[in-house]
Amino acid sequence: MRRKARPGGGKQLELVIDSLGARGDGVSEHEGRPVYVPGTMPGDRLRVKLVGERSGGFKAEILELLEAGESHVDAPCQHYGVCGGCNVQHVAPEFYRRWKRDIVVQALTRKGFSGGEVAEMVQVAAGTRRRAVFSALARGKKVSLGFHERESHRVVDVIDCKLLNSPLAGMIAPLRELLMVLLVPEQEKADITAISSTAGLDILVVSTAKLTLEGREAITAFAEKNSVARFAWNRPGEEPEPVAIRDKPIQVFGDIPVLPPEGAFLQPSAEGQQVLTDLVMGYLPDSFETVADLFSGCGTFTFPLSKRAQVHAVEGDERAVMALTTSARRNETTHRITSDCRDLDKDPITEEELEGGDCVVLDPPRTGAREQCYELAKSDIKTIVYVSCSPSTFARDARILVEGGYSLQEVTPVDQFIWSEHVELVARFEAEYDTDDDSADLDVEEES
Numbered sequence: 275m276r277r278k279a280r281p282g283g284g285k286q287l288e289l290v291i292d293s294l295g296a297r298g299d300g301v302s303e304h305e306g307r308p309v310y311v312p313g314t315m316p317g318d319r320l321r322v323k324l325v326g327e328r329s330g331g332f333k334a335e336i337l338e339l340l341e342a343g344e345s346h347v348d349a350p351c352q353h354y355g356v357c358g359g360c361n362v363q364h365v366a367p368e369f370y371r372r373w374k375r376d377i378v379v380q381a382l383t384r385k386g387f388s389g390g391e392v393a394e395m396v397q398v399a400a401g402t403r404r405r406a407v408f409s410a411l412a413r414g415k416k417v418s419l420g421f422h423e424r425e426s427h428r429v430v431d432v433i434d435c436k437l438l439n440s441p442l443a444g445m446i447a448p449l450r451e452l453l454m455v456l457l458v459p460e461q462e463k464a465d466i467t468a469i470s471s472t473a474g475l476d477i478l479v480v481s482t483a484k485l486t487l488e489g490r491e492a493i494t495a496f497a498e499k500n501s502v503a504r505f506a507w508n509r510p511g512e513e514p515e516p517v518a519i520r521d522k523p524i525q526v527f528g529d530i531p532v533l534p535p536e537g538a539f540l541q542p543s544a545e546g547q548q549v550l551t552d553l554v555m556g557y558l559p560d561s562f563e564t565v566a567d568l569f570s571g572c573g574t575f576t577f578p579l580s581k582r583a584q585v586h587a588v589e590g591d592e593r594a595v596m597a598l599t600t601s602a603r604r605n606e607t608t609h610r611i612t613s614d615c616r617d618l619d620k621d622p623i624t625e626e627e628l629e630g631g632d633c634v635v636l637d638p639p640r641t642g643a644r645e646q647c648y649e650l651a652k653s654d655i656k657t658i659v660y661v662s663c664s665p666s667t668f669a670r671d672a673r674i675l676v677e678g679g680y681s682l683q684e685v686t687p688v689d690q691f692i693w694s695e696h697v698e699l700v701a702r703f704e705a706e707y708d709t710d711d712d713s714a715d716l717d718v719e720e721e722s
């Protein structure tokens with residue numbers, strides 16, 4: 275039988291890296307096509323092997339680093355190069371800051387913006403991650419617990435992770451021990467969302483493994499020993515079952531305590547949450563009466579916003595809306611909070627529903643908020659603050675808003691996903707002066 279030809283042919287060559295691509299790989303050129311080499315930097319001289327195709331070019335692996343570029347530094351983590359979590363730990367801090375900010379600038383210039391709107395990037399420190407999703411896999415008598423290798427289903431057995439805060443980092447070894455009881459008998463796998471809260475860890479395991487009596491007892495003992503507030507088990511397609519509840523894993527938004535559902539979306543670090551909240555608050559006008567908080571989650575921005583105005587929070591996850599409304603009912607906020615569970619892609623808040631509102635804050639998932647932005651573009655909302663975790667879908671949506679008569683005033687990149695190619699941002703749009711508006715004409719005449 276003939277063996278399938280390997281893309282790139284396994285060919286070996288020597289090259290020099292020219293730039294760092296948007297996915298964090300060094301980029302060079304071979305036969306007029308780009309060559310992407312993970313773990314490399316501009317100025318690196320290397321011997322590589324072509325191992326596949328990517329984006330009209332080649333993927334390559336390093337065989338030997340012959341000479342390192344001046345911004346190529348040693349990665350601080352022992353799992354670097356294998357773990358898919360952090361692919362740019364080899365980049366010197368100053369180069370890293372410029373490269374990450376530039377990802378935002380380039381996404382905007384591709385959509386016809388000048389890029390001059392982009393402010394300096396705000397960085398969150400390593401060692402602060404309070405929410406992480408781990409993978410676990412039983413093989414024989416062992417369980418690997420950590421993160422996926424890059425572009426692979428293999429799990430890197432993480433000993434030490436530089437991103438995690440100390441409660442999460444300290445949980446890895448005991449959790450691995452526990453998973454031996456839970457996953458080894460059936461040789462199962464699991465996804466584990468772990469969140470640190472003021473009351474202790476909040477852990478959700480999603481797995482098809484059957485939970486035995488021995489497993490339940492092991493979870494209870496683990497929870498007692500490791501300051502776990504809540505430990506829930508979730509078979510896919512079923513509701514999460516709380517197996518051990520020792521306390522309420524409360525999160526605080528503004529100064530309002532909220533009890534999120536198991537495995538809830540939260541900003542990955544408390545520090546990042548504060549940075550984003552401060553930017554959102556700072557981009558809103560000094561005084562306004564109403565604001566819609568779209569894609570509100572459990573109320574990260576809703577509660578701080580409620581100190582300044584009446585808030586209407588809209589979110590697609592029913593359990594998150596429940597957490598938000600329960601907390602709004604229990605805790606006095608200065609202004610009223612209303613909420614709605616709604617799919618904003620299929621059923622965006624319409625131009626008519628937005629009528630008379632002052633401001634909108636939106637924080638969609640990576641796919642952006644195209645349908646919602648078409649409605650916003652037609653509305654008479656004065657200020658829109660857009661929080662995004664994807665510069666490219668943000669730039670697409672920004673173009674919709676600008677074509678609808680908004681101006682993009684400022685964009686601040688935020689680095690919460692440290693040592694990865696992911697970058698977040700907060701942006702402010704203002705409604706442009708409408709010359710067809712008679713009342714606006716009148717105001718100008720009266721002033722002059």
Ligand SMILES: C[S@@+](CC[C@H](N)C(=O)[O-])C[C@H]1O[C@@H](n2cnc3c(N)ncnc32)[C@H](O)[C@@H]1O
Nearest residue numbers: 569570571574589590591617618619637638639
């Ligand atoms: C990036 S998170 C932001 C959540 C919140 N603003 C925060 O900072 O914690 C995006 C939120 O959008 C929600 N979501 C995703 N798709 C949605 C949709 N089509 N309609 C409404 N909400 C959606 C998710 O459940 C998630 O809570």
